[in-house]
Amino acid sequence: MAQASPPSQNDFDFLESFNDTALVANGLELTKSIAGVSLSTLLNVGIWWGVCKRAGIVFGHSSTHDLTESDAKEFEKLKTDFCMQLAPMVTTTEVALAGHVSPWPLEQCWWKPLYFAGAGMAAYASTTKTKGHLPVAVLIYFASEAISRTGASTFSALVLTKMNVRDAVTEWYAAGEYAILSVINGVMAGAVVYEAMIRKGFRPAKAILASVVSAAIAGTLSGFISLLPIDVGKPAEAKAGIGVLAGALAGAVAGAGSVVGTGAVVGAAAKATVIAAAIATATGAATAVATADFRAGVVAVAGGIAGAFTFGGVAALLMLSSSKITSNNLLIKAGVTLVPALTFAVINSLSNYAVYGYPLEEGFSETGWTQWKKFYAPLDYLSTLFK
DSSP states (O other), X not given: OOOOOOOOGGGGGGGSOOXXXXXXXOHHHHHHHHHHHHHHHHHHHHHHHHHHHHSTHHXXXXXXXXXXXXXXXXXXXXXHHHHXXXXXXXXXXXXXXXXXXXXXXXXXXXXXXXXXXXXXXXXXXXXXXXXXXXXXXXXXXXXXXXXXXXXXXHHHHHHHHHTTOOOBOHHHHHHHHHHHHHHXXXXXXHHHHHHHHHHTTOOHHHHHHHHHHHHHHHHHHHHHHHTTTOOOSSHHHHHHHHHHHHHHHHHHHHHHHHHHHHOSSSOHHHHHHHHHHHHHHHHHHHXXXXXXXXXXXXXXXXXXXXXXXXXXXXXXXHHHHHHTOOOSOHHHHXXXXXXXXXXXXXXXXXXXXXHHOOOHHHHHHHHHHHHHHHHHOHXXXXXXXXX
16 A cells, blocks of 8 residues: 555646636536436435335345244334435435545555545444444445545645646655555554553543554654655655654544544544544645645645545535434435535535636536446446545
8 A cells, every 4th residue: 555656747737727717618508517416316316215125135034034024014114214314325425426526636546445444444433333323424434535535635726726836746745645644554553542442441531642642653653664765855854754744643633533432422423524534634735745845835735634624524514414304205305415415516516626627517517427327337437436
């Protein structure tokens, strides 16, 4: 996962300004695109509902465990309630992933394993509360993580473009990737220490302190070791600074995640959101340190952090609010799903315009078409969702 190589200088052409690009190139096309996304969202709620309902779980359990008729009916009711919650959540997550802005137009192979590692951490966090929340927590993680990366990309790109930063140092970008890995390594180490101490009966305060220290040590060591083969101009000062920064940020994020995890009111989904935003935060840092202007890099990092946590928090809040609305009417649930789904589509479309200069109608149209790829190009569909 820690194999980073300097990208081509041409990969940073996206930092060119898009002042000549109109936000809306064609009003009629924009209206059609929004209507298309809305229609595809409503239809996909019904499709995922049908897929969930047709699963032979009840029949299989009835045959295996010889359930009585009344037990089978009760099981069927539970399945219906589960599908009524799951179908809108899957659809909303699909919209968030279908139109999300890639971190940058650079291939980052190390991102993919960490992406699913975060989903595993979200699943584990949900099992400590109640197993019924596991699918919800994982889906919220995927959506909030994607929206968090979108926020980091957007804010950092806007800052760098506004400051007229055009030149990038590719060695610094590779160093930025390693710094990100170091932060994530520290966060994961801190999370493991925290959960292990809680399971052994330690008080939350001691567990939080131990997780922060562990995260800081792991992040710092990872930062030092991973940067040894990279020439970043001033090896001693630069590598020491990045190592310490990685450790400090890892400790801060691990501490925040531990505090959220101990809250009685905040559920596993919220904890998963902290993990998602923490991982996405460093996206802006990778491109920020690639700039020739260190001051611009620092500002871009700050923008990326703000964007990641803000957008990720909004995504989680919208999905949590939507999941808590109970109704046995599929049409009502589908209508409620439109709120977070269209919000995500708007965020992604505006971000695509800010980063790449694509007009809004193009972003909405791409989101709508991607949702239907699962029927005629399933592999392409999956690669688009999890790129």
